[in-house]
Amino acid sequence: xxxxxxxxxxxxxxxxxxxxxxxxxxxxxxxxxxxxxxxxxxxxxxxxxxxxxxxxxxxxxxxxxxxxxxxxxxxxxxxxxxxxxxxxxxxxxxxxxxxxxxxxxxxxx
Numbered sequence: 001x002x003x004x005x006x007x008x009x010x011x012x013x014x015x016x017x018x019x020x021x022x023x024x025x026x027x028x029x030x031x032x033x034x035x036x037x038x039x040x041x042x043x044x045x046x047x048x049x050x051x052x053x054x055x056x057x058x059x060x061x062x063x064x065x066x067x068x069x070x071x072x073x074x075x076x077x078x079x080x081x082x083x084x085x086x087x088x089x090x091x092x093x094x095x096x097x098x099x100x101x102x103x104x105x106x107x108x109x
Contacts, residue, residue: 001016001055002054002059002060003054006051011039011042012037013036013053013056014037014055015033015053016033016056017033018031018032019031030050031045072096072100075095075099079091
């Protein structure tokens with residue numbers, strides 16, 4: 001999932017979190033998780049003053065942000081000293097799965 005400015009939201013993106021009013025975050029959601037964005041819905045959210053949304057996957061490349069390959073290379077580097085430890089290998093695979101899903105890979109949309 002990725003939090004993006006509403007200006008970068010596009011039709012067909014799917015919300016990964018509920019959208020709530022910024023002036024009253026305890027209020028009922030404006031749009032629920034799993035809602036597919038349309039051009040008219042994006043415009044309505046802008047008119048309501050919503051500044052950002054969290055969408056599934058990682059559809060927008062932001063300058064300075066690491067790519068999936070960069071993140072996985074960092075993970076390999078961090079676990080290189082404990083490569084022979086089975087428990088640490090399992091932990092690395094758990095983290096790998098989380099990173100890949102958060103970036104939209106392997107059924108993360």
